[in-house]
Amino acid sequence: MSLQLLIVEDDEELAAQLGEQLARFGHRVTIAGDGRRANQALGSTHFDAIILDRILPMMDGLSLLKDLRDHHILTPVIMMTALGQSRQKIEGLESGADDYVVKPVDPAELNARLQALVRARGWTEQREDETLRAGDVVVSPARHSAWRNGKTLRLQKTEFKVLTELARNAGTPMTRAMLLERVWNYDFEPATNLVDAYIRRLRIRLTEFGGEDPIITIRGLGYMLRE
Structure with missing residues (x-):
């Protein structure tokens, strides 16, 4: 399944590498380096899923995620972070994330998680x-x-x-x-x-x-x- 993806990551090299890896699975990828650019992208394009870094300049990932959910933007979100403790994972999920991965991320596993999230969202919308x-x-x-x-x-x-x-x-x-x-x-x-x-x-x-x-x-x- 080819997906329209938004990567919100301030590390340009990492974002570009991840974008190239996901493109090999047939996905179309847009990259935003901060929350403001992410909001602009979301205002003009429909995305199947968002890959969101927890630590971002100006507005951190948790704040951006909460803002999205408060505005009823229900696009599936995978939070990506270098923080792997259970407490950080719980905070991300409670803020509205659908899934949580720890860097470095294996692209094959990330693709599998994205596919599962999008399929699961479609399932919950069925009878x-x-x-x-x-x-x-x-x-x-x-x-x-x-x-x-x-x-x-x-x-x-x-x-x-x-x-x-x-x-x-x-x-x-x-x-x-x-x-x-x-x-x-x-x-x-x-x-x-x-x-x-x-x-x-x-x-x-x-x-x-x-x-x-x-x-x-x-x-x-x-x-x-x-x-």
């Missing part, structure tokens, strides 16, 4: 009783049920939550960190291979009645459900 479809896999969050080729999948609660996140983002890689945040509400990497263990269990459930494994492993990144 709650709508189903998710990915190939021959159908998931109904409202009914807490899932099927493959018309056959009911016998899933435990956490397995269903993992499948729901994969289905919402079908065709887009989900990193382990993203799944940990969305399924388990973890903001840290546990000592065990928790995500990998549940993916193995989910694969067994999905292929119980035959058929090719619909979950693709993206080496070094995470997992993706075939569209």
